[in-house]
Amino acid sequence: MIRSGSFAGRIAALLVMLLMTLGLTGCLSHWFLDSSTxxxxxxxxxxxxxxxxxxxxxHTSIKPWIKDTVRSGEKSxxxxxxxxxSFQARFVFLASDSVKRNVVKEYRADMDFDGGSLYMVLYEDKDGAIHYEFR
Amino acid sequence: MNLRNILKTFACLLLLSGPALADAVSVDALASGGATMRDNQLREIRDVLRGGRGGYVDLGFNYIPAVTQTPLKSEYGEHDGFAFRHHMAGFAAGEVKKNNYLGFLFWLERSGWDGEDFLLFPRYSDFSAVRSVTTWGLSYTFAPMDLTVAGGMQHQNVERVGDIYPDENDSLLYSWAHLRWGHTSVQGSFHRSDWRSLRISMDLESRAVYGGRSSGISTYLPNIEVALYNGGDAGDSVRVSWEQNLIAQRLYGEVSFDFPSREFHSAALKYYPDPSRMIGFEATCLRRNVRSGAADLLWGGAVDLLFLRLAYNSSYEYEHLYRAKGTFIAEFKFSLATIDDFLFARGAPKSAPMETMKLEKKNKDNWKKDDGKIHLDQATGSAPKTLDATGIRFEKSGNAGGDK
Structure with a gap:
C-alpha cells in the first residue's frame, strides 16, 4: 500500500491522513467542553x-476562588x-453567636464542576441549615 | 485471523468501556516524565542504530477523546483533562566514502497533562505540566567492521508546571554517546560530568535486515539489555531485560527484572503476523509496586496496526503515558525504518513481506559468492562454460554492458 502509486500520490495520501488526524485531536472537544469554570x-x-x-x-492547602466578601443578599x-x-469546596461564613460576637463558620461540600458558567445560590432552609443550588 | 473482526471488537469495547472506569494519572508520574522520555528516546536510538545505515521516520500522538479518561489526581481532587504525548523522530545516514556512513539523528517528544487536548498550542491551565525532550546527534558507521559511533545532546525543557508539581529546572542539557560493534552496543547519558544512565545491549538474534540469517538457530538467540540508572541518593538501580524469539521471529517473549530489589518488573508476549513488525499484537503484565503479591500485577494488551495503536492497560502506555490505565488509549502513528531500500518497523528482524524474497536473495549472495549457476549476464571470466561467438552476430542494443 505504501509503495504503490506515484511519489506525489503518496505524499497526498500522507497529507490527507495527517489532516484527518489533526481533525480528530484538539480543538473539536472545545466546541462542547469548557476547561475552566x-x-x-x-x-x-x-x-x-x-x-x-x-x-x-x-485539609492542609487552600486555593481561594471567590475572593470577595459576599454580604447577605448580595452577589459576588x-x-x-x-x-x-471533582473537588471539595469550603465556604466560610461570618455569623454572630448569642451574645452578638462574630464567629466564623465553615462548611465543606464535595462538588463536581463540568466547566463553563455556574451561578450558585446559597440559601437557608427553615431549620437554619445552609444549602447550595446551581441555577 | 480476521483483522476486521478484531477491529470491530475493539471499536465496541472502546465505546462500551465507560470513561468512568478510567483511573487518574498521578502528579508523581508527571513529575518524573522527563527522565522517562529521555530514556525512551535513547532506547529507540539504540534500536535504529543497529544497522547504523539507512533511515527512520516516526510520527505519533495519543488520541484520548474524553476528559474523564486520563484525569489528574492532585491533592485537591480529580481534574478533568488530557494526558498527552506527541512524538516525532528522524534518522538518515548517507555514504560519504565507500563503506563509510555519516548520519544525523533527531528525536522530539512533547508530553504531559493539560486541561485541553491540542496538537500544537496547549491551554497551560493552573494544573498543566507540559514538557519536551529533544535528542539530536551524529552517527558514523564503518560497515566492514560493523561499527557505529554516535553522540549528541539531549535538551529537556519545561514549558509549564503548575504549583501542584515539585519544582523543576526548566532547561536541562544532557549529552549522550553510543558505541555499537556488531551485536553489542553501549550507550551512556550524562549531565555535565555526572552519568545518568548506562545501557549495555547484546542483540544476539540474527536479523535478516542487517545481513543476518532469516531462519535457523541463530535467529533464536536472545536480545539482552542491561540498563543502569543513577538514582542519586536513592541508590543506583539496574533493569535487566530479555527478549526472546519463540516462533519464527513472529512470536516473541519479553521479561524484565529490577535490581538490587530483585523484583519482577514486566513481561510481554508479542505476536507479529509478519516479522517486519508493521502489525503486532501484545499481551503484557507489569508490576506496579503499589501493593504486594499478585494483586500488584497490571494485565493488559495492545494492537499495533502501523497507523494506529490501541491499548488497554498495556505496559508501554502505563510507563510512557503517566501510568494511564483502566481505559482504552489510541495512538495515531506512523513509524518506519529503512535500510538498503528495504522497509520494516523499528526493531524488526525482517523487511516487509513483498521485499523479503529480494532480501533473502541479497543476503545469500553475500554469504556465498559462487552459487554454482551460470550467469550469462556476468562479465566475470570464472564461468565454467563460455559461449563461442562463431556464427553469432552481435547487435548493438540500448543498454549494452549488461543491466545488473
Whole structure:
C-alpha cells in the first residue's frame, strides 16, 4: 500500500491522513467542553460569606476562588478558575453567636464542576441549615 | 485471523468501556516524565542504530477523546483533562566514502497533562505540566567492521508546571554517546560530568535486515539489555531485560527484572503476523509496586496496526503515558525504518513481506559468492562454460554492458 502509486500520490495520501488526524485531536472537544469554570455566587442566607475556596483532601492547602466578601443578599463578581473535575469546596461564613460576637463558620461540600458558567445560590432552609443550588 | 473482526471488537469495547472506569494519572508520574522520555528516546536510538545505515521516520500522538479518561489526581481532587504525548523522530545516514556512513539523528517528544487536548498550542491551565525532550546527534558507521559511533545532546525543557508539581529546572542539557560493534552496543547519558544512565545491549538474534540469517538457530538467540540508572541518593538501580524469539521471529517473549530489589518488573508476549513488525499484537503484565503479591500485577494488551495503536492497560502506555490505565488509549502513528531500500518497523528482524524474497536473495549472495549457476549476464571470466561467438552476430542494443 505504501509503495504503490506515484511519489506525489503518496505524499497526498500522507497529507490527507495527517489532516484527518489533526481533525480528530484538539480543538473539536472545545466546541462542547469548557476547561475552566466561571463561578458567581448569590448569598441568600442571613450571614456574610467571607470566602469560598477549594480545599485539599488532607485539609492542609487552600486555593481561594471567590475572593470577595459576599454580604447577605448580595452577589459576588464572576471568578474564572481552572477547577474542572471533582473537588471539595469550603465556604466560610461570618455569623454572630448569642451574645452578638462574630464567629466564623465553615462548611465543606464535595462538588463536581463540568466547566463553563455556574451561578450558585446559597440559601437557608427553615431549620437554619445552609444549602447550595446551581441555577 | 480476521483483522476486521478484531477491529470491530475493539471499536465496541472502546465505546462500551465507560470513561468512568478510567483511573487518574498521578502528579508523581508527571513529575518524573522527563527522565522517562529521555530514556525512551535513547532506547529507540539504540534500536535504529543497529544497522547504523539507512533511515527512520516516526510520527505519533495519543488520541484520548474524553476528559474523564486520563484525569489528574492532585491533592485537591480529580481534574478533568488530557494526558498527552506527541512524538516525532528522524534518522538518515548517507555514504560519504565507500563503506563509510555519516548520519544525523533527531528525536522530539512533547508530553504531559493539560486541561485541553491540542496538537500544537496547549491551554497551560493552573494544573498543566507540559514538557519536551529533544535528542539530536551524529552517527558514523564503518560497515566492514560493523561499527557505529554516535553522540549528541539531549535538551529537556519545561514549558509549564503548575504549583501542584515539585519544582523543576526548566532547561536541562544532557549529552549522550553510543558505541555499537556488531551485536553489542553501549550507550551512556550524562549531565555535565555526572552519568545518568548506562545501557549495555547484546542483540544476539540474527536479523535478516542487517545481513543476518532469516531462519535457523541463530535467529533464536536472545536480545539482552542491561540498563543502569543513577538514582542519586536513592541508590543506583539496574533493569535487566530479555527478549526472546519463540516462533519464527513472529512470536516473541519479553521479561524484565529490577535490581538490587530483585523484583519482577514486566513481561510481554508479542505476536507479529509478519516479522517486519508493521502489525503486532501484545499481551503484557507489569508490576506496579503499589501493593504486594499478585494483586500488584497490571494485565493488559495492545494492537499495533502501523497507523494506529490501541491499548488497554498495556505496559508501554502505563510507563510512557503517566501510568494511564483502566481505559482504552489510541495512538495515531506512523513509524518506519529503512535500510538498503528495504522497509520494516523499528526493531524488526525482517523487511516487509513483498521485499523479503529480494532480501533473502541479497543476503545469500553475500554469504556465498559462487552459487554454482551460470550467469550469462556476468562479465566475470570464472564461468565454467563460455559461449563461442562463431556464427553469432552481435547487435548493438540500448543498454549494452549488461543491466545488473
Amino acid at each position: 466561571r463561578l458567581q455566587v448569590e448569598n441568600r442566607t442571613k450571614f456574610d460569606v467571607v470566602s469560598i475556596d477549594i480545599i485539599s483532601e488532607d 463578581r464572576v471568578y474564572e478558575e481552572d477547577w474542572v473535575g
